[in-house]
Amino acid sequence: MSAALHTERPHPDRWIKVLPEGLFVEPGGFFIDPVRPVDRAVVTHGHSDHARPGNRHVLATPATLAIMRRRMGEAVGGSLQPLDYGETLRIGDTSVRLAPAGHVLGSAQVVVEHRGSRVVVSGDYKRRFDRTCAPFEPVPCDVFVTEATFGLPVFRHPPDLAEVGKLLHSLALFPERSHVVGTYALGKCQRLITLLRAAGYDRPIWLHGALEPLCRLYAEFGVELGELRQATVAARDELKGALVLAPPGAVADRWARRLADPVVAMASGWMRVRQRARQRGVELPLVISDHADWDELCRTLEDVGAPEIWVTHGREEALVHYATQRGIRARALALIGFEDEDSDEVPGQEAGGTGGEGA
Known part of the structure; x- marks a missing residue:
């Protein structure tokens, strides 16, 4: 009897807890993406709602640690421990490895095993091809903890290159006007640049100063972005007909007044919602997201094959209902402190500074 109990595979809800600090892996003594400073943190990626300052020990991919150093x-934090994709580390009574999440440079899913039970915590992820980061890797598991930022059937992102084509068409149609695109500093900015280059745009791209540090960091990690110039110090005539990328907050700021009759664009999955575009004064909405859309979320549940899912931040109820209808046990975790794609910003650096916004 005691031997049978000893070899029993404990259900993850017995060893993974939702605490005020965040998701706690009890047998390992660590939190995943804690929202408050803790002793041990495993961080999925560098966006400010997942990577927060002040933890005593931080484990993440080398790229995520570099992003955190650049931003914070x-x-x-205290000691920083890099863990490459695919490497396994023993932490307490658990084994931990990181698998690519396809969200931004260095983004990872946390794969935790304890006494024969495996849980995968996705962090944020997408399934689209992205030249700036490693692609999402489905990992079979007993419980899959998934985000649901765009967890409603209405959110079906169009092809990325089609959205970039709208921007290039506008540049050709209004060659005398500047085009300023609101884009977040980490991930979205660099991805948009690589999409433009893939579509054949080989002219210099001008950057607001808040976007430059992370573009330099991406280049250090081997991501080719082509010729980039500083828009902050450029003369007004230089920006006539130019393509300028800036943090979303700077687009509505007096900084943008120096641009020549600008066409205002915004790259975000939320540009599918026309009211959001109108509220931001966006003339050219570009539906380009670094999160999985509804179809991709549903496909991911099939790909990982988990008999149970836990849904974190986002539109939790719809994905829980979808999974339940297909015989997958599902529940919402209702974690506090995580924002949607439009809200991941570093306080005080919306329109300038070296941090900028997330994606």
């Missing part, structure tokens, strides 16, 4: 400086 000395406040990044």
